Amino acid sequence: MVATLKPGQGPLDYASRLWLKILFGVIYVMLYIPIITLIAFSFNTDKRGVVWRGFTLDNYVKAWNNDALIEAMTNSLMIAFIATIFATVIGAMVALMLWRFKFPFKGSYEAFMGLPIVIPEICMGVALLLFFNFSGMMTAVIAMPWPLNLANIIIAHIAFCFPFVTVVVRSRLVGFNRQLEEASKDLGATEWQTFWNVIVPFMMPGLIAGALLAFTLSLDDFVITFFTSGPETVTFPVKVYSLVRRGVSPEINAASTVLIAITVVATIIAMKLQAPEKSGH
Amino acid sequence: MDNWKDYKKVFWILAAPGTFWLLLFFVIPLAFLFIMSFGGKAIVNGEVSITDYAYFTGFENYLRSVEPLYLQIMWKSIWISALATILCLVTAYPIAFGICFAPARWKPILLLLVVLPFWINLLIRTYALIAVFRTQGYVNLTLSVVGLGPYEMLYNDFAVIFGLVYVYMPFMVLPLYATIERLDKSFLEASLDLGATQFTTFKNVTIPLTMPGIITGVILVFIPCLGSFLTPALLGGANAIMIGNVIERQFKAANDWPFGAAISFMLMFATFAALMIRAFVAKRSAGVDV
Numbered sequence: 086m087v088a089t090l091k092p093g094q095g096p097l098d099y100a101s102r103l104w105l106k107i108l109f110g111v112i113y114v115m116l117y118i119p120i121i122t123l124i125a126f127s128f129n130t131d132k133r134g135v136v137w138r139g140f141t142l143d144n145y146v147k148a149w150n151n152d153a154l155i156e157a158m159t160n161s162l163m164i165a166f167i168a169t170i171f172a173t174v175i176g177a178m179v180a181l182m183l184w185r186f187k188f189p190f191k192g193s194y195e196a197f198m199g200l201p202i203v204i205p206e207i208c209m210g211v212a213l214l215l216f217f218n219f220s221g222m223m224t225a226v227i228a229m230p231w232p233l234n235l236a237n238i239i240i241a242h243i244a245f246c247f248p249f250v251t252v253v254v255r256s257r258l259v260g261f262n263r264q265l266e267e268a269s270k271d272l273g274a275t276e277w278q279t280f281w282n283v284i285v286p287f288m289m290p291g292l293i294a295g296a297l298l299a300f301t302l303s304l305d306d307f308v309i310t311f312f313t314s315g316p317e318t319v320t321f322p323v324k325v326y327s328l329v330r331r332g333v334s335p336e337i338n339a340a341s342t343v344l345i346a347i348t349v350v351a352t353i354i355a356m357k358l359q360a361p362e363k364s365g366h
Numbered sequence: 367m368d369n370w371k372d373y374k375k376v377f378w379i380l381a382a383p384g385t386f387w388l389l390l391f392f393v394i395p396l397a398f399l400f401i402m403s404f405g406g407k408a409i410v411n412g413e414v415s416i417t418d419y420a421y422f423t424g425f426e427n428y429l430r431s432v433e434p435l436y437l438q439i440m441w442k443s444i445w446i447s448a449l450a451t452i453l454c455l456v457t458a459y460p461i462a463f464g465i466c467f468a469p470a471r472w473k474p475i476l477l478l479l480v481v482l483p484f485w486i487n488l489l490i491r492t493y494a495l496i497a498v499f500r501t502q503g504y505v506n507l508t509l510s511v512v513g514l515g516p517y518e519m520l521y522n523d524f525a526v527i528f529g530l531v532y533v534y535m536p537f538m539v540l541p542l543y544a545t546i547e548r549l550d551k552s553f554l555e556a557s558l559d560l561g562a563t564q565f566t567t568f569k570n571v572t573i574p575l576t577m578p579g580i581i582t583g584v585i586l587v588f589i590p591c592l593g594s595f596l597t598p599a600l601l602g603g604a605n606a607i608m609i610g611n612v613i614e615r616q617f618k619a620a621n622d623w624p625f626g627a628a629i630s631f632m633l634m635f636a637t638f639a640a641l642m643i644r645a646f647v648a649k650r651s652a653g654v655d656v
Binding site for chain 1: 367368369370373376377379380381383384385387388391392394395396398399402457460461463464467476478479480482483485486487488489490491492493494495496497498500504532535589590592593595596600610613614617623626627630631633634637641
């Protein structure tokens, strides 16, 4: 084995091995080719989207003028926006509670909070479908004006998003030095002032990262929305699903590219905020 | 950590919304599903009703779910998920290994590049795969240049497996990366110094020491694969049905909710079994867990 090493190459210097480099290249290319072609062909003039015929923004104009697609996109953004606010607040409260207190059956409670994360999405989707139907919420909500007619989907999204926020915020809180809290109280601050002026600012990167995570999870969700939306309400993933079943079209490419841009930007911001050097130690 | 009894008010204010939400919109719906799984369609005026259900009619939905037809689908879902998981492991291991030994300035960017597709909508990624592999897709177009094809690459089991590997790879890379990164590299040096070949070192040192990461990754990929619905629905066509699609059919087209509920619970039992295996193994290798 050693005989095959080049001069200056150590036995553990795997990164400089050619076979590993080639393998890396192949896998990364495989990961990105579909996404890059999807984005590239959203700018293609060819209707069938097979051969590159020239650059155009027509597909974006067409997607913009497609009322059904815009309605679905507006619904999705509205759902994600409201669900994110609720999920962030609820998730952060649970995180604070788990971080600050010890109480009986804490382990079981944590496992319970993790259930929506581990349970198959489709099971949660059909369970909520049953619940909304039998509680009468499905019919009650359909008659309401926008955006209240999205209430069921929003409720479902909050339920599967906030446990993720809890995980993110709690991992941030672990790094908190509780002497800061004591110092604040020693200097005469009330419990509430300490919370608002000391703990919340410290939590902030975790809160923003958690909120962005909830936003992308909600925006991306297909399975649970598919089951909890009534026949009248359409979200973007549900709309794309029905379009994809009929075939490939450059309009979907254009709309998908917009969604990819939104999620990638949100993710990169969230990752920057979670990076250790920004955590204020 | 404070005792909850010393700050009862704060404790309850913090605990109430989350607990309430999860009880009302998660536990109660699951209870509905559980009750439904023992029910059946009600008989109204001597006819089978479409909208009304009778409760506690017995175990016939569960008995039906273990009929050969559904057992076969269950079995197929398991082996498709298992194969996808193994392929994920085989591709993700060298990736995770490579990232750990890459120059420090390359690590974050390489890791980000693996994780980024995970954030892109599952549906969009599956759609992107369709565009690449369909009969007028780019792969067939490339093949036609050398005079081959076109081949039908979509709408079969292999397309589903490929789709699952493509979609869930990041779940495998991350836990593997975490364990390999923490692996004490001097063990590898010691093994190589003592005359073991690279292969022996990998087989007898690296693999056993990174086993917790392997197991976490395997479970993290296997569970969503088993419950997947979108990938087989879009890439699998009519003949590549998995459990998720059977459930969807019962709740939408076939309109047999009690049976769909029973199959959902079978899927959940399978998921919990997988999680228990993971917990069991984690306990045995306590301390090196991810």
